Amino acid sequence: MTQAVTSNFPVSENVARMNPSATLAAMQAAEAMRAAGVNVVDFGAGEPDFDTPDNIKQAAAEAMRAGQTKYTPTAGTRVLQQAIIDFYERQFEAGYDRSEVMATSGGKQAIFNAIVSLINPGDEVLMAKPYWVTFPEIVVFARGVPVFIETEESGFVLNADQVARAITPRTKLIILNSPCNPSGRVIASGEFRKIMELLSDRGIYVVSDECYLRFVYPPAEVFSAATLPHELRSRLCIAGSFSKTYAMTGWRLGYALASREWTKAMSKVQSHCTSNPNSIAQSAAAEALNGPQESVGAMLAEYTARRGWLLDALKEIPGLKCGEPEGAFYAFPDVRGCFGKTVRTSAEFAQKLLEQEQTVVTDGLGFGSEGYVRLSYATSMEQLEEGVKRIKRFVESL
Numbered sequence: 285m286t287q288a289v290t291s292n293f294p295v296s297e298n299v300a301r302m303n304p305s306a307t308l309a310a311m312q313a314a315e316a317m318r319a320a321g322v323n324v325v326d327f328g329a330g331e332p333d334f335d336t337p338d339n340i341k342q343a344a345a346e347a348m349r350a351g352q353t354k355y356t357p358t359a360g361t362r363v364l365q366q367a368i369i370d371f372y373e374r375q376f377e378a379g380y381d382r383s384e385v386m387a388t389s390g391g392k393q394a395i396f397n398a399i400v401s402l403i404n405p406g407d408e409v410l411m412a413k414p415y416w417v418t419f420p421e422i423v424v425f426a427r428g429v430p431v432f433i434e435t436e437e438s439g440f441v442l443n444a445d446q447v448a449r450a451i452t453p454r455t456k457l458i459i460l461n462s463p464c465n466p467s468g469r470v471i472a473s474g475e476f477r478k479i480m481e482l483l484s485d486r487g488i489y490v491v492s493d494e495c496y497l498r499f500v501y502p503p504a505e506v507f508s509a510a511t512l513p514h515e516l517r518s519r520l521c522i523a524g525s526f527s528k529t530y531a532m533t534g535w536r537l538g539y540a541l542a543s544r545e546w547t548k549a550m551s552k553v554q555s556h557c558t559s560n561p562n563s564i565a566q567s568a569a570a571e572a573l574n575g576p577q578e579s580v581g582a583m584l585a586e587y588t589a590r591r592g593w594l595l596d597a598l599k600e601i602p603g604l605k606c607g608e609p610e611g612a613f614y615a616f617p618d619v620r621g622c623f624g625k626t627v628r629t630s631a632e633f634a635q636k637l638l639e640q641e642q643t644v645v646t647d648g649l650g651f652g653s654e655g656y657v658r659l660s661y662a663t664s665m666e667q668l669e670e671g672v673k674r675i676k677r678f679v680e681s682l
């Protein structure tokens with residue numbers, strides 16, 4: 285007789301407290317509909333629609349041929365560590381040492397390592413709303429307490445006054461994310477510095493998630509916390525990623541830059557978790573940083589064109605209000621103007637849009653912002669045009 289082993293699985297308390305990823309759920313919903321032959325427009329995907337540049341793929345092929353198919357040091361190969369250090373030196377004169385850098389299986393693992401190696405039960409971790417869905421989940425997993433900072437009043441751009449008001453004696457860490465997923469908003473360099481000065485005075489640790497570092501639209505400027513003077517960086521961990529910049533989501537490569545002590549603690553976590561990131565992907569990532577950068581510029585130019593078109597098109601849809609994203613590749617419109625008898629929440633907006641017009645957007649609630657939805661413009665102009673047509677038709681039907 286076959287036993288049903290999953291129905292009463294004694295899931296651990298740590299995992300029971302976590303929610304599944306809302307963004308991955310939206311992607312999977314779109315995938316399932318496509319597989320069933322439905323003509324879906326997918327604004328859900330948080331990943332570039334571009335292919336990984338050819339020089340990067342070639343480097344991976346060469347690595348395989350050369351037999352780089354074995355375990356590597358936990359914190360990554362020397363070649364990749366040096367490529368990361370050199371990139372931060374060229375761009376930001378950051379002066380990182382090899383003991384302060386580690387390669388990870390995606391930026392997500394860098395954030396996971398950073399939180400799990402620092403947070404004790406009851407420690408408070410600050411983050412601005414809207415936040416990337418994964419931040420509070422990792423904090424909860426580590427038995428910390430996520431503390432959310434409302435930023436709607438400042439157009440979703442976090443400032444030092446808001447941070448100062450949220451600090452308590454239990455605050456251990458803050459997670460900054462500029463450019464932000466989902467709002468696309470960017471913290472200007474002056475304000476970023478003010479926030480870091482305040483945190484440094486209070487002895488609070490910082491994770492700066494710079495996953496969208498290179499996708500910033502002028503007049504906003506690319507800014508990394510690595511630019512700050514050393515005295516403001518002693519409690520800082522930068523989490524970076526190859527996923528978006530080089531269209532490498534599936535390769536699972538990211539990195540952390542932090543003090544020697546924090547890096548050591550993170551390496552301990554990683555050594556018992558994934559051992560090391562994929563050896564072949566590490567060679568590819570080194571080429572991504574050391575090789576030609578034209579592909580990054582080409583992607584940014586394409587996102588710039590799509591962003592401009594999408595923001596104009598959204599203005600034409602009654603009931604939608606959308607602030608200007610300054611980075612990343614998301615629009616985050618307020619859809620409360622469409623609420624009424626049929627649609628009363630952003631989840632219902634997303635669900636009914638899917639049912640009625642086979643169009644996927646991500647409910648803002650998963651990012652802590654009920655009343656908003658996230659649209660990814662990492663999709664073709666053709667899909668954008670078709671999707672906006674469908675959203676307009678849907679909104680007009682309400």
Ligand SMILES: Cc1ncc(COP(=O)(O)O)c(C=O)c1O
Nearest residue numbers: 390391392416465495525527538
């Ligand atoms: C804000 C943010 N941080 C980190 C990541 C992690 O990306 P990855 O693990 O693919 O490097 C993502 C991916 O969507 C993200 O949006």
